[in-house]
Amino acid sequence: MNILEFKNVTKTFGGLTAVGNVSFEVEKDSIFGLIGPNGAGKTTIFNLITGIYKISQGEIYFKEDPIHDLQPHKIAQRGITRTFQNIRLFKKLTTYENILTACHDNATYGIVNALLRDHKFKGQEKKLHEKAQELMGILGLSSQKNIIASNLPYGMQRRLEIARALALNPSLLLLDEPAAGMNPDETIKLMELIKEIREHFGLSIVVIEHHMDLIMGVCDKIMVLNFGQKLADGTAQDIQTNPKVREAYLGEEEEHC
Amino acid sequence: MNWFYIKGILILSGINLLAVLGLSLLTGFTGLFSFGHAGFMAIGAYTTAVMTIHFHLPFMVALGVGGLAAALASLIIGKLTLNLKGDYFCIATLGLGEAIRLILDNVQYFGGARGWPGIPLHTSLLNVFIIDVVGIVFLAFLIRSRHGRNMIAIREEELASQIIGIDVFKYKMKSLMISALYAGVAGGLYGHYLGFLQPKMFQIIKSTELTIIVIFGGLGSISGSALGAVILTALPEALRSFDKWRLVVYGAAVIFIMISRPQGLMGGYEITPTNIKCFLFRFVKKDKKHQGMGGR
Numbered sequence: 001m002n003i004l005e006f007k008n009v010t011k012t013f014g015g016l017t018a019v020g021n022v023s024f025e026v027e028k029d030s031i032f033g034l035i036g037p038n039g040a041g042k043t044t045i046f047n048l049i050t051g052i053y054k055i056s057q058g059e060i061y062f063k064e065d066p067i068h069d070l071q072p073h074k075i076a077q078r079g080i081t082r083t084f085q086n087i088r089l090f091k092k093l094t095t096y097e098n099i100l101t102a103c104h105d106n107a108t109y110g111i112v113n114a115l116l117r118d119h120k121f122k123g124q125e126k127k128l129h130e131k132a133q134e135l136m137g138i139l140g141l142s143s144q145k146n147i148i149a150s151n152l153p154y155g156m157q158r159r160l161e162i163a164r165a166l167a168l169n170p171s172l173l174l175l176d177e178p179a180a181g182m183n184p185d186e187t188i189k190l191m192e193l194i195k196e197i198r199e200h201f202g203l204s205i206v207v208i209e210h211h212m213d214l215i216m217g218v219c220d221k222i223m224v225l226n227f228g229q230k231l232a233d234g235t236a237q238d239i240q241t242n243p244k245v246r247e248a249y250l251g252e253e254e255e256h257c
Numbered sequence: 258m259n260w261f262y263i264k265g266i267l268i269l270s271g272i273n274l275l276a277v278l279g280l281s282l283l284t285g286f287t288g289l290f291s292f293g294h295a296g297f298m299a300i301g302a303y304t305t306a307v308m309t310i311h312f313h314l315p316f317m318v319a320l321g322v323g324g325l326a327a328a329l330a331s332l333i334i335g336k337l338t339l340n341l342k343g344d345y346f347c348i349a350t351l352g353l354g355e356a357i358r359l360i361l362d363n364v365q366y367f368g369g370a371r372g373w374p375g376i377p378l379h380t381s382l383l384n385v386f387i388i389d390v391v392g393i394v395f396l397a398f399l400i401r402s403r404h405g406r407n408m409i410a411i412r413e414e415e416l417a418s419q420i421i422g423i424d425v426f427k428y429k430m431k432s433l434m435i436s437a438l439y440a441g442v443a444g445g446l447y448g449h450y451l452g453f454l455q456p457k458m459f460q461i462i463k464s465t466e467l468t469i470i471v472i473f474g475g476l477g478s479i480s481g482s483a484l485g486a487v488i489l490t491a492l493p494e495a496l497r498s499f500d501k502w503r504l505v506v507y508g509a510a511v512i513f514i515m516i517s518r519p520q521g522l523m524g525g526y527e528i529t530p531t532n533i534k535c536f537l538f539r540f541v542k543k544d545k546k547h548q549g550m551g552g553r
Contacts, residue, residue, distance in 0.1 A: 055543060073422050086417060093413060101409070104421075117398060164417075
């Protein structure tokens, strides 16, 4: 079963075609890699999935329901969350508050319940705190509990962003360059983390990355974009041997040298 | 200094405090600057006065109606302007505040620009105090619930809060309505304290005063807003001996705080029993450390 389906999606900004007629499917419980040179339209695809941009043409299906007309928060509530290329945490809040805020969708109490501090409020609030605590533990942030997010080391901020995304119980997680700015050691740890998250939460993951080791290491399927067009898709091996992909990354092969 | 005079200052501080609490939710916790809150105060003041004078409602009920009227007005305005981002929303509220004042200037039913004398004096120190306490407790409860946290999230990072499933527009709306409700009730108290209403009392200068208090007290701090309201309402009175220089001194005092403490008086911290304990504990610890250093 496909958890996410792109059908001939086009996005234009004025005269510029950022994403042109792209179709692909992400299988349930798989890790899907999205690669391509800078400016190929990878992040635009994430923005289209999460509803930040509206598509110009085509259709996007999530669990077989169209989602391309929904607002970002509705899409998030359906179970798609993401991280950002340039980290967007709630900077002045602590690690714990960041996660706790994101847990909000697991509770249903209204403002009146909150003002009266009744049973519904107390019970649900307790559950939210438990959930935040649990997520912190899983992502190894417990020792950073009361540190202001902007003071965390870079790698931890990335982790926190993932933790915050997981607080929504998503079924599809979009990671936008999760290893950007990480050293090789941290990248390997991140690879393990991504795999672990998939096992533990039963997620499907789409990941944009420039670290080829990471992409080739974790992804079940990879799609290559260039200038907003789909260049190729397939398994890691297919991609590595594809002449078109080599051309996009390394330039044309000269016939006589 | 007789008690009547001090009581008057306390009541005015209490009324300002209530309006500032509302604005604090909108500006300090949701990150939306408003320069039109005097407009909501005016709506609350005039509605409450109509309710007590023409409809003979009990004062507390009339205050509620006044607050709700202000909230309703904010609902309509919010629908139109909350999609505007940052500075644009700010300008829209500025225009709105002035528009409400100018409309009241021309409605003869409320006495027009000449004002409306003879409003019964129902506001007392006791009812202002009780309403303030209820207002502070409710606001604190709200901030410490998921609704409050969502509003703070919007202040911190709007895009990220959408991505974690927060309906940004809805929460801005809620924040605006609650803050207008507070302002409306404050307006109602104000009219029934002075016994006289005039559109001129709700000029842009009143809105700016409220915003200054919120920033002075520290954005994102309820105790800061409360402290700021009491200090900045009492300060001009304490400076009466400076005669015509007192507003200059007032301005200088505000500028001094802004330069020396840009995050405001409380700077996002709250005065709660646990925080006081932590603060004192840290003090004790520091002292011990110093002793240790000295011993070495």
